[in-house]
Amino acid sequence: MRIDQRRAHAASDCEVLRRLTACAALALALIAPTLCSAEVLIRWDQPEVPSSASLGIATLVIPAENSGAAQNAVTRGYRVYLEVAARALSTFSPPAEGFAGVIVRGQASGEQLALLRARLGRRGRLITLDERGKWPHIRSNWVTRHGEVLQVSNRSAQPWIENNAALMRIVHTTASNGGTAAGGTPGPTAFMTYQWQSETQSELDDGPDTENYLVAIAEAGSFGGDLLLPLHQRFERDLLLGLPQAREAWQRIRQSMEFYSWGLPDQSVPVANIGVVTRDPQAWFEVMNLLSRHNLPFQLISPAGLTTELTASLDLLIVLDSPSAAQFSVLDGFAHRGGTLVLDRTGVAGTQAGSVSPWAALRPLVTSDERVSYKVGDGRVVEVRKGVADPDKFALEIRELLGAAHRSIDIWNGITVIAAAYKDPDGRSMRVHVLNYAHQPLPVQMRIAGTYSLVQYESPEERSTLLPYQHRDGFTEVVLPALRTGGRIFLSNGP
Amino acid sequence: MRSGKRATLRLALMILAFSPALTADTLSQVHVQRYCMGTMFDIVAYHASRAEGQAAVERAMLEILRLDQVMSDYKADSDLSRLNREGSRGFVSVEPALFEVIQQSLIVSRRSGGVFDVTIAPLLKAWKAARREGRAPSAAEIAAAKRCVGYENIETSEPDRIHFRNDCVEIDLGGIGKGYAVDRAIAVLKAAGITSALVNGGGSSIGAIGAPPGAAGWPVRLGDAAAVQTTLLLRDRGLSTSQQNLVPFAFAAGAFGEILDPRSAAPARARMAVTVVADSASIADALSTTLVILPIAEADGLLAQFGDVSGVWTSQSGNLTHAYRPSTLRLSDAY
Numbered sequence: 001m002r003i004d005q006r007r008a009h010a011a012s013d014c015e016v017l018r019r020l021t022a023c024a025a026l027a028l029a030l031i032a033p034t035l036c037s038a039e040v041l042i043r044w045d046q047p048e049v050p051s052s053a054s055l056g057i058a059t060l061v062i063p064a065e066n067s068g069a070a071q072n073a074v075t076r077g078y079r080v081y082l083e084v085a086a087r088a089l090s091t092f093s094p095p096a097e098g099f100a101g102v103i104v105r106g107q108a109s110g111e112q113l114a115l116l117r118a119r120l121g122r123r124g125r126l127i128t129l130d131e132r133g134k135w136p137h138i139r140s141n142w143v144t145r146h147g148e149v150l151q152v153s154n155r156s157a158q159p160w161i162e163n164n165a166a167l168m169r170i171v172h173t174t175a176s177n178g179g180t181a182a183g184g185t186p187g188p189t190a191f192m193t194y195q196w197q198s199e200t201q202s203e204l205d206d207g208p209d210t211e212n213y214l215v216a217i218a219e220a221g222s223f224g225g226d227l228l229l230p231l232h233q234r235f236e237r238d239l240l241l242g243l244p245q246a247r248e249a250w251q252r253i254r255q256s257m258e259f260y261s262w263g264l265p266d267q268s269v270p271v272a273n274i275g276v277v278t279r280d281p282q283a284w285f286e287v288m289n290l291l292s293r294h295n296l297p298f299q300l301i302s303p304a305g306l307t308t309e310l311t312a313s314l315d316l317l318i319v320l321d322s323p324s325a326a327q328f329s330v331l332d333g334f335a336h337r338g339g340t341l342v343l344d345r346t347g348v349a350g351t352q353a354g355s356v357s358p359w360a361a362l363r364p365l366v367t368s369d370e371r372v373s374y375k376v377g378d379g380r381v382v383e384v385r386k387g388v389a390d391p392d393k394f395a396l397e398i399r400e401l402l403g404a405a406h407r408s409i410d411i412w413n414g415i416t417v418i419a420a421a422y423k424d425p426d427g428r429s430m431r432v433h434v435l436n437y438a439h440q441p442l443p444v445q446m447r448i449a450g451t452y453s454l455v456q457y458e459s460p461e462e463r464s465t466l467l468p469y470q471h472r473d474g475f476t477e478v479v480l481p482a483l484r485t486g487g488r489i490f491l492s493n494g495p
Numbered sequence: 496m497r498s499g500k501r502a503t504l505r506l507a508l509m510i511l512a513f514s515p516a517l518t519a520d521t522l523s524q525v526h527v528q529r530y531c532m533g534t535m536f537d538i539v540a541y542h543a544s545r546a547e548g549q550a551a552v553e554r555a556m557l558e559i560l561r562l563d564q565v566m567s568d569y570k571a572d573s574d575l576s577r578l579n580r581e582g583s584r585g586f587v588s589v590e591p592a593l594f595e596v597i598q599q600s601l602i603v604s605r606r607s608g609g610v611f612d613v614t615i616a617p618l619l620k621a622w623k624a625a626r627r628e629g630r631a632p633s634a635a636e637i638a639a640a641k642r643c644v645g646y647e648n649i650e651t652s653e654p655d656r657i658h659f660r661n662d663c664v665e666i667d668l669g670g671i672g673k674g675y676a677v678d679r680a681i682a683v684l685k686a687a688g689i690t691s692a693l694v695n696g697g698g699s700s701i702g703a704i705g706a707p708p709g710a711a712g713w714p715v716r717l718g719d720a721a722a723v724q725t726t727l728l729l730r731d732r733g734l735s736t737s738q739q740n741l742v743p744f745a746f747a748a749g750a751f752g753e754i755l756d757p758r759s760a761a762p763a764r765a766r767m768a769v770t771v772v773a774d775s776a777s778i779a780d781a782l783s784t785t786l787v788i789l790p791i792a793e794a795d796g797l798l799a800q801f802g803d804v805s806g807v808w809t810s811q812s813g814n815l816t817h818a819y820r821p822s823t824l825r826l827s828d829a830y
Contacts (some may be wrong), residue, residue: 138530138535139535140528140535140537140695140697140698151693151698151701151713151714151715151729152698152716152718153698153699153701153715153716153717153718153734153735153736153770154698154699154717154718154736154768155699155736155737155738155739155740155768156533156534156669156673156697156699156737156753157534157697157699157740158533159530159534159697366744366748368743368748370743371743393740393742396742397742400626400627400744403627403629404627412569413569415533416530438530439529439530440529
């Protein structure tokens with residue numbers, strides 16, 4: 001069965017669920033993500049389209065203004081999504097038949113989307129695009145200005161990975177909280193897209209490397225995001241010409257899409273023992289971005305949803321908004337039970353009326369210009385006095401505060417690797433997605449919380465294989481001999 | 496004889512007159528990026544033949560990847576790891592590049608009175624282990640690590656043999672390795688006939704051959720501070736920037752940073768960024784690390800021992816606070 005056929009069935013199931021949604025919530029429900037997939041759609045821009053058999057996929061996304069190509073693709077057997085700009089929605093007429101649906105680019109109102117949905121009827125899906133994504137890659141110190149190449153020299157630092165892990169986590173959370181983000185605005189869908197930004201002359205000439213596409217697909221698959229993947233025009237032209245190099249690259253891309261089409265079961269739960277409490281995730285995006293980058297998986301919590309039950313499974317809470325009296329009570333209880341609480345004191349300074357920090361009268365353990373630390377019950381509280389000036393340093397500090405014993409995943413020799421762990425529905429097993437942004441194979445040593453007796457590893461290039469492991473202090477340690485781009489580790493205790 | 500010389504001169508002038516000018520229009524730019532040694536390396540070169548330029552750049556990048564395998568202290572099968580395991584048992588023959596970079600580091604160690612010391616590894620490990628527990632290492636842990644530290648414990652024998660005089664010596668080339676890799680890549684590019692190229696090891700170590708077409712040098716901006724930006728032009732030189740990155744402990748006094756002062760056995764406290772320009776990127780690398788530790792008052796004395804070197808100190812806000820032989824750097828704020 002082809003990838004897109006499987007997707008079509010999954011989409012169909014989700015569609016049935018959607019129809020049950022009340023009319024009043026129709027617009028929001030339609031743009032909420034289908035968490036059941038990490039779907040990758042390919043955008044095609046050339047007027048000509050290769051045959052479906054040669055590309056080996058059944059679905060393409062084609063800009064609506066490229067109507068000739070869209071018709072050509074339908075004739076050649078593709079299911080076609082038309083991509084239409086939000087500003088052109090008023091004059092856009094959905095095609096009569098043969099189309100998979102419509103993808104709206106840009107900011108469209110709920111009313112516009114509801115109207116389009118009504119006009120589409122049962123003829124196809126409606127998807128909106130979240131264009132906040134970044135081309136995933138390791139950023140270098142290469143800068144071009146005034147037509148010249150300018151170097152930037154600064155201290156040695158860990159490579160900066162542009163990635164979308166945190167954004168995908170935020171998008172999922174806001175959508176699952178009813179499709180609304182801060183301020184009650186409609187939440188974005190999990191369909192992400194971005195433009196390729198050329199950094200090197202060869203990228204400008206030839207487009208992204210194959211590895212760039214592979215990382216993009218693996219990122220969407222690992223972090224559960226849906227992706228509209230744009231191809232570089234040069235690559236599309238080479239594919240139309242059937243050039244061997246382009247065909248070989250496409251074969252790898254397709255192999256990766258197929259690998260990640262086996263997504264997560266619906267009930268899979270992301271493993272996260274850090275809570276980030278804020279009503280405005282975008283304002284604190286870099287904090288969450290750096291937590292993800294340092295393999296510190298977090299759960300986004302809105303202040304209104306902060307309860308003792310919710311914090312019971314967490315080891316560390318980062319509170320970025322000023323808490324109310326009731327929230328202080330929950331936080332105090334969390335610390336007393338042994339949790340580590342980190343508060344942005346610039347938020348605490350503006351505490352809500354009647355809410356005073358319960359530990360204000362305690363004698364601090366350590367006081368510095370930047371931090372005040374308290375021992376509270378079995379836990380501890382760190383107040384950040386001057387705000388989070390450097391999110392990277394802050395994330396490393398959080399890592400230290402969490403301590404080795406409470407890190408769900410530790411990675412050695414892999415500073416270009418980001419992992420995402422999910423508990424399987426049976427509760428006895430888990431899977432860990434690993435993604436290497438370095439474009440070259442790395443031996444990666446990992447420590448995963450829990451003791452498992454069966455460890456299997458697979459990647460787009462390697463069939464499933466048993467990995468040797470060691471148990472140490474309640475953790476399972478494994479070594480991935482050569483992580484190229486992405487892979488999955490299945491951990492269980494046997495049948 | 497004279498007429499023969501004139502003919503040769505005429506021929507040379509004719510060749511020059513009809514040769515295409517070496518400009519950006521006639522030269523192809525080749526640019527390759529690769530992750531290595533924990534950072535991104537960029538190599539860019541200009542060449543009349545794109546294919547030849549590409550081949551030269553790829554060879555230079557392969558040399559960097561090879562050196563990572565030689566100098567890595569976390570890859571168990573690297574030449575350095577083998578030396579660290581076996582060096583105290585007797586003289587060990589090592590890969591020539593490893594011998595050379597250790598020789599270079601010893602020069603800087605001697606001239607800096609041990610402020611730069613590649614045997615710092617045990618002390619660094621002690622600090623990292625303690626940091627994982629959110630504290631500074633104890634006096635006993637420091638004392639145990641310090642017993643292993645000291646460049647005098649490294650004995651070298653030409654052409655390629657090294658012996659550790661102490662059973663717990665371990666070498667960490669973090670303060671010089673990237674610079675050395677940049678130098679080796681530059682050497683590969685020159686051997687391939689490249690006359691305009693730049694090798695950038697994660698921004699902290701940079702080496703230049705010639706200048707880009709039509710320019711006087713490769714512009715390098717110092718630091719990433721948005722407010723103040725100092726730029727220099729790099730040409731046929733190596734450059735390195737170092738800066739301490741102090742992260743405070745949440746539940747104990749003090750902070751951790753990767754640049755340790757071997758004399759105090761503690762992280763260097765200075766927060767300024769130091770950029771050094773020298774004949775080689777490896778010497779620039781070792782010196783910039785050293786100057787983060789040394790007080791500015793002692794810096795000029797150290798740099799004076801290295802001849803044609805220059806240095807620039809910038810504050811966290813990007814302000815230039817001190818400079819050594821700045822007139823050689825063509826500093827500007829043009830970018």
